[in-house]
Amino acid sequence: MTAPIAIIMGSQSDWDTMRHAADTLEALGVACESRIVSAHRTPDRLFAFAKGAKAAGFKVIIAGAGGAAHLPGMAAALTELPVFGVPVESKTLKGVDSLYSIVQMPAGIPVGTLAIGKAGAINAALLAAAVLALSDPALSTRLAAWRKAQTDAVAERPEDK
Numbered sequence: 001m002t003a004p005i006a007i008i009m010g011s012q013s014d015w016d017t018m019r020h021a022a023d024t025l026e027a028l029g030v031a032c033e034s035r036i037v038s039a040h041r042t043p044d045r046l047f048a049f050a051k052g053a054k055a056a057g058f059k060v061i062i063a064g065a066g067g068a069a070h071l072p073g074m075a076a077a078l079t080e081l082p083v084f085g086v087p088v089e090s091k092t093l094k095g096v097d098s099l100y101s102i103v104q105m106p107a108g109i110p111v112g113t114l115a116i117g118k119a120g121a122i123n124a125a126l127l128a129a130a131v132l133a134l135s136d137p138a139l140s141t142r143l144a145a146w147r148k149a150q151t152d153a154v155a156e157r158p159e160d161k
């Protein structure tokens with residue numbers, strides 16, 4: 001059976017960021033498949049993946065890319081599945097370039113855009129899990145437990161470390 005969530009990224013160098021999405025999904029007991037799919041270097045791979053993603057059984061796509069980050073938008077143009085974009089922090093412009101590339105989609109082709117970097121990768125996974133949880137009561141319970149554990153872990157007072 002195909003994993004419900006695909007994590008795609010433009011380069012091996014994006015994995016340091018995108019593995020946080022994979023780790024978060026694993027903690028929630030949600031299967032995912034991670035692939036390198038570059039809009040620029042492997043456009044045919046992108047077209048084949050995105051056009052076939054729905055038929056393959058994926059429900060949500062998380063797409064991370066940096067710099068001229070066309071991957072989430074191009075993937076969204078090629079599939080009706082929800083696409084969540086993660087702007088990867090770039091060396092030269094610190095990911096602001098990635099953010100602007102992903103967030104400014106023209107009306108008609110949406111990409112749900114998260115924060116730059118690790119926070120965005122984690123939140124993309126949580127958002128994707130929340131979408132799946134709408135029709136999966138067991139996952140909904142696990143997601144609520146994950147959030148409660150996070151809340152319980154916050155100390156009332158700061159301490160010197």
Ligand code: RP5
Pocket residue numbers: 009010011012013014038040064065066067068069088
């Ligand atoms: C983008 O170019 C990738 O998403 C990556 O963030 C960035 C740099 O890629 P590499 O040169 O590190 O492969 O397509």
